[in-house]
Amino acid sequence: MAKKHLFDDPGNVKRLLRAIYVICAVLVSLDLLSLRYGLHAWESLPGFYALYGFIGCSALVLIAREMRKFLMRKEDYYDDE
């Protein structure tokens, strides 16, 4: 029997994800205390960084996914030089 590792147990993966969800919830609710200030007008909007991070990263991946359609080639594309 091979050694069991940390993430071989789906329960641990779930626990990690749940921890991240909780941290996210706490972080964004801290914005209600208006602890943040900034030079840019949008910076003082509650949840700005959270929203920007989430939308930014999602857009990045979804656009990159589409870019594959015209950028991706076989691994040996240049091998016949």
Next chain:
Amino acid sequence: MMMSSLHPFTIFLIGGILAALAPRRWGGIIVLLTPAIGMVNLLAMDPGAEWRLDFLDYRLDLFRADKLALLFGYLFHIAVFIGALFALHLRDRVQQTAALLYGGSTIGAVFAGDLIVFFLFWEIAAVASVFLIWARRTERALAAGMRYLIIQVVSGLLFFAGALLYIQETGSIAFDYIGLDGPASWLILIALGIKCGFPLVHNWLTDAYPEATPTGTVFLSALTTKLAVYALARAYPGTELLVYIGAVMTVFPIFYAVIENDLRRVLCYSMINQVGFMVAGIGIGTALALNGAVSTAFAHVIYKILLFMSMGAVLHVTGRINGSELGGLYKSMPMTTTFCIVGAASISAFPLFSGFVTKAMIMTAALEEGYGGVWLMLLFAAAGVFHHAGIKIPYFAFFAHDAGIRTGEPPLNMRAAMAIGAVLCIAIGVYPAALYALLPFPVDYEPYTISHVLAQTQLLFFGALAFIWLNLSGLYPPELKSLNIDVEWLYRRAAPRLAMAVGEIIGRADRAARRAVLDGLDAAILTVRCYCGPDGILARSRSTGAATLWVAVLLGISLVIYYARG
């Protein structure tokens, strides 16, 4: 020249010669000791020391050690030391000699006080560095190294042409503020821009670095681009164009990084993104922005070599580097995994890691100077860095699906090198004052405010949340055995194809012209043949009888005409 210490390059030159000649088993130690001795020498040196050399009509200035030069000088010594420790197990004279000459000449360029000395060191660095790519000794590496060298040489030529024009215009060879004014300054900027990885001329980096040896990439990633950043900070601070170039550099490579399969190439794209932050900071040009750019360069070199070392370690022990072939390595390489995560946290600018205390200065400076749009781009890129370098690299190499690879940790020297890198990343993040004291301008910036910590953790954790969501919903693009075409497609595919097409057209025209001439000649020959050939009318032989008959007929006719007239 009345110095007890040596010029920084001299030590590396001696080390390089020794590494080339000494028995193989000493090579690693020589490469390790050289930057250590160099660092001691540099620390003991009087920054006001002068090394002058008369050459033709000029007094060359081999040593100018202001704060900016010293910071990069220390940084490159540290980087070469860590790289040397990582490569200690090698028995390869080519790589060892190349690494020392490359490191030494890069340091020499940093301390160069004039354009001529800078150019000479810059060229030695270009030539020495290519051997770290060729030392992989594969056909791909050989070809990639050749393309790399050609582009480095082009950059060198542009710099040389620009420097000559500039010296002619100003009458001075000093390497100081140049600013964007006139063709000479443009040539120098483009030359530096190529080495920085400006958009459209960035491709040599993503093409060649991933083909270098596992240890060679560590040196490459630390030196060339950051020497160019140093030169930009010296010659073009406050050049507004750089703000926009830098902003574009931070954004476009991260899309490539998301879909790239070769994890070292992912790091190369992320490097362009990071250098973009520095370039933008130099372009903004205020004291805060320049401090930000220079300190980011410092932190970046350490966390980037840490990341390249962790990937080099993976390549070293598994022989694989594609995300599609890796996964689950945390089980057999827990230390390497930890070091990689420290590098990932640093590049992502998590609080208490080095990126957090440096990059933010550039962001703040962008807002202070009213670059709101640029700030939004940089912020997007900062979230994107976390996504592709902070999450993707560790996730696909060490976690994700278990690729079934059961191996061990890399050799002790590799682990030690990564440990030093990791400790430095955390040390800078926890105690930034030490780095701030080295910066060219007095630092009036406090990274650890509640506002900054909260904003950055929100950005990062929600970036992570996006990753989780995309992964669980199956929207995240899987790692695929593939390559993505970039600008190199223009010179590796389009240009050859265009040349072929043009050649084809010329060939066809040529064939048609030849055909036409030949056809004409054929027709002429045929005509001549028709009359004069063996069966031609002019060459036909007649019997004597027929001839006599015709003569008689002609005589008869002439007789008739004669009588008729008479």
